[in-house]
Amino acid sequence: MTSLAKFLSGLLGSAFEQNGLPADLGVVRVSDRPDLSQFQCNGAMAAAKQAKKNPRDIAMKIIETLSEKQEFKRLEVAGPGFINIDLTEDCIAAHTQAIASDDRLGLGAYPSDTVILDYGGPNIAKPMHVGHLRASIIGDCLRRVYDYAGYNALGDVHMGDWGTPMGQIISELELRGTLGQNLTMEDLEKIYPEASKACKADEKRADMARAATAKLQDGDADYIKVWQQFIDVSVAGMKANFDALGVHFDMWKGEACVHHLIAPMVNDLREQGLALDDDGAVVVSVASEADTKEIPPLILYKRDGAVMYGTTDLATIVDRVQEYNPSKIIYIVDQRQSLHFEQVFRVARMGGIVPNGTDLIHAGFGTMNGTDGKPFKTRAGGVMKLEDLIATGIDKAQARLDDANLADDIGPDERQDIAQKVAIAAIKFADLQNNRIADYVFDLDRMTSFEGKTGPYLLYQAVRIKSLLKKAAAQSMIMSNNFKIQDEDQVLALLLAEFPDHFDLALRNNTPHVLCDYAYKIAQSFSSFYSNCHILSERDEDLRASRLGLCSLTVRQLELILNLLGIQIPERM
Template sequence: MKKIIAIISEELMQAFEAKGYDPQYGIVTLSNRPDLCQYQCNGALSAAKAYKKAPIMIANEVVEVLKESKTFEKIEAIMPGFINISLNSEFLADYLNEMTRAEQFGLEKTGNPKTIVIDYGGPNVAKPLHVGHLRSAVIGESIKRICRYAGHNVIGDVHLGDWGLQMGLIITELKKRKPDLVYFDESYTGEYPEEAPFTISELEEIYPAANEYSKTHPEYKEEAKNATFLLQNGNRGYMALWNHILNVSVTDLKKNYEKLNVSFDLWKKESDAQPYIPDMIQYLKENNYTRISEGALVVDVKEETDTKEIPPCMILKSDGATLYNTTDLATMVERMKLFQPDAITYIVDKRQELYFEQVFRCAKKTKLVDENVKLTFLGFGTMNGKDGKPFKTRDGGVMRLENLINEINDAVFKKMMENREMPEEEAKSISKKVGLAALKYGDLSNQASKDYVFDIDRFISFEGDTGPYILYTIVRIKSIVAKYKESTGKIEITENTILPTNIKSEITLMLQASKFNDVIINAYEDNAPHRICQYIYELANAFNSFYHENKIIAEENKEKQQSWIGLIILIQEILETCIELLGFEAPDRM
């Protein structure tokens, strides 16, 4: 099923061509003056120069061809050469009825499915998720869902940090605290315990303590570096501890990501790329991609067209140690081998843009990644407090993500109990869904690259551009449909349930619904969940205006009433599909 704007454009293009003009001048856009018309075509203004004709003359010729078209209620040429378009209500109703019948509302899935790896989440093991992990998880999850909905094969990878000095610090601190553990007995040859010698709470305290201590005790830091070296070279006891750290951490991470309704297809780790590093370095050397710079092994990635300094991509330090660059390149090698992706998208803090520019250039220049593989860095902005600075707890610390989720759920629960009578248990269950909608919509409604202010009072509001407002609209529709079903005993949706209309608020609602396919494709092409947020806010507003102006349940004309029910069920289904793509769901009541 074609996008509605494509259907309109086709008619205009044919009209331009019929009058001897290039059909490309017939491209239609949404009107920037919705008070005057619904769509517009400015092609006559562009064509005027090419054909040495006044734009209004060209516009009038095109309009003359289309004045009998059943697609348009009104089409007119306006000085100096705009073509203003309003759709015929019958055409619009037919389009919506077709959406109702079609799978995915008629969205045409791609005929050329791509394999896309999305790298998002990126937490380090042995540390709790904090607010800094929110955006990567929420944005990445939504983009994964949008890409799948568009018909692509998507692989979401959490990409855990598990292989650096932090592991050595944890092992060293454990040895200091529990020196009698069997893992530190070099003569031990038996099986190691299945049970970890620490809980997640202990583990989360051990790392920051070790990290802080290492800053003022150089001998401790050296010991941690040595422990890291031994781990990375297969020390049995350290490997067993490392596996405990992983298992305990991943169990906790999964629990917290589940609260965010975020999931991953792969729980890959930095360490998974390690086996690929030796061959990769040998390949880079043998093919003369590398050079030595102050003892370090580097690849030059600067290009002649650069207007800013792009440093070389370092592969090995002067002491032979690997870096994040090395691991990320090896991870690309692993992904190429395992999945042969057409695209790899990284959802990362925008402050890492230069780093990824270096790594991407290095991967392409050295042919570690095929030339036609699209590498995308989607840098996101910071979540700030009302003071405009990165969001902190009241005492100035970094807030755990679990605590942030609980705080917003509690605020929603309190608000619900103040305004309506409901059993406490039900209210708590609902508040989790509403709280998640508030949190995710509050984040995703902003363009990913922009910073935004986390304002809990605004985010949990049931009015305005918020997640709870969208959910409340869905719940309102559910309530209307339930009352209609109760009074009539059934709901019948026929092939032509939605009827033409001359009611302005109904036409506005129908127009908004018809834009669904266009919005989803644009959101996919631009990796832009905020487009979906903007769309469903406008759709919810259009529905609520229609609802307040028309008494659906009290309507005596049964044919009209049935048409309205068919229309609002379509609106409900579109809204529910969109929030599913954003990563949250609506309760049955609020």
């Protein structure tokens, strides 16, 4: 199975070949002028450029080659050499039927290799804040996309649990004489900023922290014991946040997990002549002659003997290659770390840490700014905790349910469940619909609004369809996949046929917003269909059965895409 555009690309491609032209010129896409045609092919103009011929003549020849085909209702040359394509109603109906009887809704096959996705990246001893939102939900969405495609997709939370902050906290506890006492998450959240501030202000204090970090990494038993407590307390907090968001991980690993791999890895890099001593530190130079920019060396060991996150990132690659032999490792991490990943990836390649066939991809995302365009801060000037954002969303959704007077026939448990799903849909969709790479504006009001291009709008359309199908079933109405394609139905049917194209693009570029955009178009197209056509009251029984079938297909499609986005649909709202 595939999309109509891909199917047509095949037909046009072989027509190009029969005319002695490259098949890839036959690529067909959904027309960007729906008033003129359903699909278009622009290859004749590219062919004309190469062959120095008239593009319209080439287009005419292609059309003649295709004239026998039954699928086409209309094929014509337009403008400088566009080939405009319309399919027959029968062809569209048959394709819609094929999608409806396919479990994968038309999606083709993908490889089944292992792909590791590294996202979330919460830090020990720090509360999760809104800044973790993007990394978590983009990563989780991509994991779902790769998983659905057929890959063995594994999400790793990759906690920050082995760096300088650990030493800062431990040394702070030591100074206070409370090392070894029980700690709560609240204690940690208070102590860490104080310790961090003290280290910034005083170089001697910072030295203590560095020494403590090195001692911890050296495996000091007492330190490890306290550190393990940090982990236990912090992970409980993280899980609460991730559960609320519906973000899943297959591995709860952290930087510390790979500590035992570091020494052998560095030795290996030394033997290859890549890792060198430099002013007390151990570094790998990664600059190359072809560089247009200066790339600093990657530091494996600092002068104080402690490792840095580049070292643990590298050792994590060693671990992942050994354990899973992935074909891709994708890092969903802030775009500002692109230089860091460039360094790590280069060392991984130079040192043969990663096989040639394994792609290392930094799928970076932009900075989160406030409505003033500057890095986001709450009114009080601090960061907003993730749990506070979620709670705000749920409160707003509850209030909305009250306004709509939906309290009467829905019990408190279901109301709570609806509010939760609406809030998460709102938050996730507001974030995921933005292009991953660009900076974006974090606007709490917009994020928790339920009208227009929002998550709740998508839920609403899906819920309306579900409700309608329930009514049809209650009246024992027949639903058919023997589609009758009329004007109103055709727009929706053609749109549903595009799914594999959008999925493919989202997968290829690691861009969830493509799926958001497509899901929104489906919801919008359905909503328009819904208000233009009466479905249950349609008198033509065949048409009614066809429309019910189309509704059913639409809601399956919506549910699938929302699921890929990590958004759940309530039964009613």
